[in-house]
Amino acid sequence: MAVAGFYIPDGNEALRDDIPAVVELIERTARWVHPKTFRRLPVWAPHAARGRPLYDSAWARRYTNTKKATKITAEKFEGNVAALNALVAALGVAAPKPKNWTVCHIWGYDDPSFAQQSSVVQDPRYFSCVANMVWLPTPLKGFTDTLPEIKAMLRVCAFHLYGWACEHPSVAEQSEKVKNGWIPEGYPKTWPRPEQWEILPPGTAPFSEQIEREIAKRKSKMKADLANAAFLHYPKEEVLSVLRFWGIDLD
Template identity: 50%
Template structure:
């Protein structure tokens, strides 16, 4: 079929536009989010998240809000019971650098709080609900660099890995996750850098695309995919409490005792 809308290729490239072989010049390529919105509405996206997300039970959050208070994004790793730096050696250059935290212990916390093991969650990703909103990853994320919030299980949700991209770049999606966390756990991040956003979450009134199973004012519900507090989860939490208690007493010189105590005090955690 002859193209009804012929266009001159740029650098020899033409892009298939639809099944009728319409093409569009590469210089008219739309913003990726706009292209997605033409195919999926916000309600469609939230429906996918509602049906697939895995949430920590509020009872689990109350039992142990933060699972690894000694860790935070970019904090340094130590081995031999916190007595020696843990190094990463580049195989090509031979240069060694001090290894730092990415998302390892946030992932561990969420996995345990959901009653899972690492091998039981292939192609699932840990998503922090509260952080500094920056789709280009150019701003330091002070929220997850704070030990109070990095491994906080009310600040995380488990999503199929492809869906995590929505939470990284779509503001409305991030806001509705925060609204859900507020009404599910009775908690909203109080870090100074997100104070304005916390106010918007508290005043949220746009329920058009908000999932039906999620809690909101006047509706106390558990989201689909909530992992009920269980003996397995309690046992994992008890092991973490015992490990923290032991480390405060006997871990090596690099263990951040003062910072850990501040986290425990902030959350009123009794070991």
């Protein structure tokens, strides 16, 4: 029996036949961190993760925000700013920062409705990991967040580019699949794969002296922060745990 009303399919299904065109856009425009940059410094902000409280530079005072309309003051939490700043620095992006680009976590949300929180980006081991991020033109961000086929392609590319797949238990099944050499249908030919792992995707940033200096500066800042006894709310033990996880030596 016919159902009354104007039928509209699931949005992902409406676009599924157009995935190859979307993949071509991502293949052509995505910006990737150089694998050598990742090897030199996997995580660029080990103190940060999605949803964490935000403090001032002295780690003493919580940041707050007061809405003009209601005059209600609320404490601020980390959104994506620390991850974006890490990615831009690791790419060596020239100032002023270009408009209409958005950071995409490769291993992040797996819920297209965003009803569930992502435990991966809430983990400081992965939030500012430069192998877990790609920079995309903002209009493409929705595709990478909601279409599983595209998310899978990004994860396969990241694995063959950096030799890394996310270890978080929440993504263990797909991580194992990726590590076993699975290549999804429609995977771009210009991206690395088992038989051509040395290929760099179009849009891969160079590893430069500027990046070397930025890595040295980041490490120096981490070391100073860990040694600062006056930082009341600095998550020292968690930062040390993240550094141990990745084998990062600050000396």
